[in-house]
Amino acid sequence: MKNRFSLILFLLLSGSLNGQNLFVFEQAGSDTLNHESVRNLYPFTRNIQTAPVIKSDMEWSKWICKKVFQEKFVIIERPGYLITADPLFDAELGRETEAGQNTWVNTRGVQAYGRVLLGKQGEDYDMEGNSSNKATRSFEFYSNYFEAQTRAPRFLDSLSSMSGGMPGQGFILKPDGIWDHGYATGWARFNANKYFTFELGTGKNFLGNGYRSMLLSDNARNYPYFRIDTRIWRFHYTNLWAEFQDNNYHDGLKGAYQKKYGVFHYLSYSVTKRLEVSLFEAIIWQGRDSTHSRGFEFAYLNPVIFLRPVEWSLGSPDNALMGMNLNYRFDQGTSLYGQFLIDEFNVSEMKAGNGFWANKYAGQIGAKTFIPIGNLSNPTDGGIQEKRGIFLQSEFNFARPFTYAHWTSKQNYGHLGQPLAHPLGGNFYESVSFARFHWGRLITEARYSWARFGSNIDGLNYGHDIFLSYDSPASQYGNYIGQGYDNRLTYKTITCSYLLNPSSLLNVFVSLTDRHQVTDDSDSHSLWVTFGVRNSIRNKYFDF
Numbered sequence: 001m002k003n004r005f006s007l008i009l010f011l012l013l014s015g016s017l018n019g020q021n022l023f024v025f026e027q028a029g030s031d032t033l034n035h036e037s038v039r040n041l042y043p044f045t046r047n048i049q050t051a052p053v054i055k056s057d058m059e060w061s062k063w064i065c066k067k068v069f070q071e072k073f074v075i076i077e078r079p080g081y082l083i084t085a086d087p088l089f090d091a092e093l094g095r096e097t098e099a100g101q102n103t104w105v106n107t108r109g110v111q112a113y114g115r116v117l118l119g120k121q122g123e124d125y126d127m128e129g130n131s132s133n134k135a136t137r138s139f140e141f142y143s144n145y146f147e148a149q150t151r152a153p154r155f156l157d158s159l160s161s162m163s164g165g166m167p168g169q170g171f172i173l174k175p176d177g178i179w180d181h182g183y184a185t186g187w188a189r190f191n192a193n194k195y196f197t198f199e200l201g202t203g204k205n206f207l208g209n210g211y212r213s214m215l216l217s218d219n220a221r222n223y224p225y226f227r228i229d230t231r232i233w234r235f236h237y238t239n240l241w242a243e244f245q246d247n248n249y250h251d252g253l254k255g256a257y258q259k260k261y262g263v264f265h266y267l268s269y270s271v272t273k274r275l276e277v278s279l280f281e282a283i284i285w286q287g288r289d290s291t292h293s294r295g296f297e298f299a300y301l302n303p304v305i306f307l308r309p310v311e312w313s314l315g316s317p318d319n320a321l322m323g324m325n326l327n328y329r330f331d332q333g334t335s336l337y338g339q340f341l342i343d344e345f346n347v348s349e350m351k352a353g354n355g356f357w358a359n360k361y362a363g364q365i366g367a368k369t370f371i372p373i374g375n376l377s378n379p380t381d382g383g384i385q386e387k388r389g390i391f392l393q394s395e396f397n398f399a400r401p402f403t404y405a406h407w408t409s410k411q412n413y414g415h416l417g418q419p420l421a422h423p424l425g426g427n428f429y430e431s432v433s434f435a436r437f438h439w440g441r442l443i444t445e446a447r448y449s450w451a452r453f454g455s456n457i458d459g460l461n462y463g464h465d466i467f468l469s470y471d472s473p474a475s476q477y478g479n480y481i482g483q484g485y486d487n488r489l490t491y492k493t494i495t496c497s498y499l500l501n502p503s504s505l506l507n508v509f510v511s512l513t514d515r516h517q518v519t520d521d522s523d524s525h526s527l528w529v530t531f532g533v534r535n536s537i538r539n540k541y542f543d544f
Contacts, residue, residue, distance in 0.1 A: 037268055037278055037325050037337075038229070038238055039206040041218060041539075042142055071503050085112040086504040088146060088537070094530030096153040103530065104151050109183075111144035111504075111537070137193065143186035144537070150179040155515050155526045156542055163417035164247050168221055168540060183538075185222055197229040205240060207266055207280065209327045209337035210395045211432055212422055214362045215280045216264060219541055220418040228303060234271075239303040240264040243296075244284075244415040248467060259287035260410050262420075263300040268325075278325040280341070281306065285318040286410035319343075319411045321404075333370035337395075339363060341421075343403045343413075355479040357463070357470070360403040362421070366395025373439075387438050394433035401427040401454070401463025401479050402470045409467040419466055423544040427464040428453035429481055432543070441499040449491045449543050454484030488518045491543045497536075505536045515543075 067073050074085035088109035095102055118137035150166065160166050160179060170181020187201025204218035205225065225242040242262045249258040261284070268278040287295055323341035330336070341362045349356035372389040403426040404413035413420050424430065430451035437444045455464045460474040462484030474484070497509040510531040517524045 037207060037209050037276060037327055038236055038266065039208070041204060041206060042537075068506075069501055071501075073504070081114070081116045083112070083114040085110065086535070088144065088504075088535045089506070090146070090148065090532070090534040092530050092532030092534070094153070094528060097527045097529070098525055099154045101154075102151065103153050103528065105148065105532065106150075107146050107148035107534075109144060109146035109535075111142070111535075113140075113142045115140045138191045140189040140191070141187065142189075144184070146183040148179075148181055148183070150181070151177065152179060153526055153528045155517075155524070159542070159544070165221075165417070167418065167423070167542060168219060170221075183222070185538075195231055197231075199225075199227040199229070201225060201227075205242075205264075207238075207278075208325055208339055208364070209335065209368075210339070210364055210366045210397075211393065212364065212395065212397050212430075214339045214341050214364050214397060214399070214421050215266075215323050215325065216282070217421055218539055219423045220415040220420050223415055234269055236268040238264070238266040238268075240266070241300070244420075246286075246410050246414075247417050248409045257416070258410060261285055261287060261296055261300075265303075265306075274329045276325075276327040278327075280321075280323040280325065282321045282413075283318050284321075284406075284411050284413060286408065317407070317411075319406045319413065321413065333372070334368070336365075336367045338365040341403075354477045357402055357473040357476055357479045360400050360405075360426075362397075362399035362403050362426075364395060364397045366393065368393035388440060389438055391436040391438060392434075394431070396429070396431050397422060398429040398481060399424070399426045400481060401483060402473065403427075403463075403466075405463065405466040405468065405470045407469050407471050409469070412466050414466055417467070423541055424451060424453055425464055425466040427462060427481060427483065441502070443495075443497045443499070445493075445495045445497075447491075447493040447495075447543075449489075451487075451489045451544070452482050453487050453489075454482045455487055457485045460484075486520055489544070490514075490516045493543075500533075506533070507536060508533045 072084040072086055074083070076083040088107070088111055090105055090107035090109075092105040093102070094104065116139045118139060148169075152160065152166070156166075157177070165172075166179050166181050169183050170179070172180045185201070185203045187199055187203055189197060189199040189201075191197050202222050202224050204220070204222060205216055205227070206218045207213055207215045208217070223242050223244055225240060227241075228239040230237040230239075240263070242264070244260045244262060245257040246260055247257045250256060262282060264280070264282045266278060266280050268276060270276050283300060285294065285297060287293065321341060321343050323339060325337070325339050327335055327337045339362075343360035343362075344358045345361065346356060346358055350359050368391070370389055370391045374388045399422060404419060404421060405426060406412040419425050422428075422430075428451055430449065432447075432449040434445055434447040436446075453464055454462050456462055456468075457474075461468050461470070461472060462474050463470070463479065464484065473479070492514045493511060495509055495511040497507045500506045500508060508531075511529070513526075513528040513530075515524075515526045515528070
């Protein structure tokens with residue numbers, strides 16, 4: 001109880017966030033043996049059916065109530081396989097009061113999920129995907145597609161123009177100021193046995209226990225990837241190969257951006273049931289340089305050895321990053337977590353303490369807790385309706401100037417104009433916090449974040465924009481976080497949501513957002529109110 005009180009005090013003192021959806025954010029394990037730092041971004045695929053919530057004597061009314069409030073729209077379940085499908089919506093209306101303009105979102109989509117058992121059904125593997133130590137093989141697939149038009153508030157227009165499209169989503173801006181964008185996700189997963197899982201898809205990945213990740217987050221747009229997860233004893237080893245694009249360089253044809261590639265290793269070890277320690281490494285390289293086309297480096301296919309020696313053996317100037325993640329659980333609902341990443345590091349320059357530009361690193365420390373209210377027995381709605389309590393989370397993130405950047409954007413830690421880790425790039429520090437009151441299907445959330453970062457002045461590179469070359473830093477020495485053109489950003493949101501259908505995360509909501517960015521010679525303020533209905537199956541980050 002003393003530990004929980006200390007963490008609550010830490011949360012409140014850190015400040016009291018926008019992006020992560022309200023309903024899929026917390027894994028319920030009581031220990032670290034499930035390796036929750038390897039986040040599942042699609043847990044809603046497992047939530048197939050839930051308990052009835054509305055009764056009716058009319059058959060057609062029963063069917064409508066079930067589909068709207070209870071279960072997947074399409075369910076095909078037979079011995080050995082399961083297929084589900086849902087329509088997807090995001091219809092919003094809003095008003096940005098400071099700019100005096102209306103905003104809206106018009107999104108239509110569809111999602112489908114399937115699972116086929118490739119062995120005996122019953123004790124070894126049930127249709128909900130729960131397996132025993134004798135689990136047989138299975139095959140899963142998932143796909144969604146959104147097509148959307150958006151009239152965004154003024155600050156979001158600005159963010160979208162800088163990155164070349166709606167953050168985390170699409171590209172096209174029509175002449176009348178409407179963003180027209182599509183969004184598609186798809187993957188196929190082969191569960192070979194209890195030890196190995198193979199996944200091929202187009203989507204995102206997230207490593208860490210926080211709201212942000214300084215290692216690899218779901219901030220950027222979707223990308224093609226191949227992933228292998230190996231689970232042996234207390235180890236969870238993830239190998240990830242991905243293809244990215246750089247929208248600063250065209251590859252011959254108009255609209256065809258030059259490709260770059262990444263390989264990631266993430267080894268997670270549960271030291272005890274309370275402590276999880278994870279090691280991370282990544283290499284980013286360009287698909288083609290000025291002399292030849294490299295394409296995919298097959299030397300990086302080795303899933304076991306460390307990447308840095310391979311990078312040296314190739315004699316290449318690829319972008320190498322290393323890091324670690326820590327997570328300590330005090331009890332079932334409270335944990336303390338952190339990350340540290342090194343991009344480049346010179347020990348002698350670090351000891352000198354002279355602010356050498358190439359000492360590039362980033363970090364995170366945070367805490368979260370769930371305080372239950374009332375009796376949580378007899379769960380219904382897949383764990384949604386009976387969940388009552390208060391969820392608190394707060395974290396502090398920072399990145400030194402020039403972290404994640406490289407001598408060319410074709411090898412930086414980014415994809416299609418957006419960072420692969422934190423959306424602010426480099427040269428910043430930030431606090432993000434929220435308090436969420438959860439009473440069954442009703443959720444009320446208050447979020448607050450503040451950040452300070454230094455952007456460029458008079459064409460000099462101070463290390464905030466990771467898509468600029470670090471070859472010409474504004475200064476070789478004396479660099480510090482926040483240098484350059486001083487930006488102070490606060491972002492506050494209050495959201496009230498009611499979950500209509502736990503199976504598809506369909507909910508109605510109303511939200512009030514206040515964004516305030518101040519510099520030495522400007523003051524930008526946006527007050528935005530919006531309401532609507534949507535399926536909250538993806539995270540959208542606009543709080544930067």
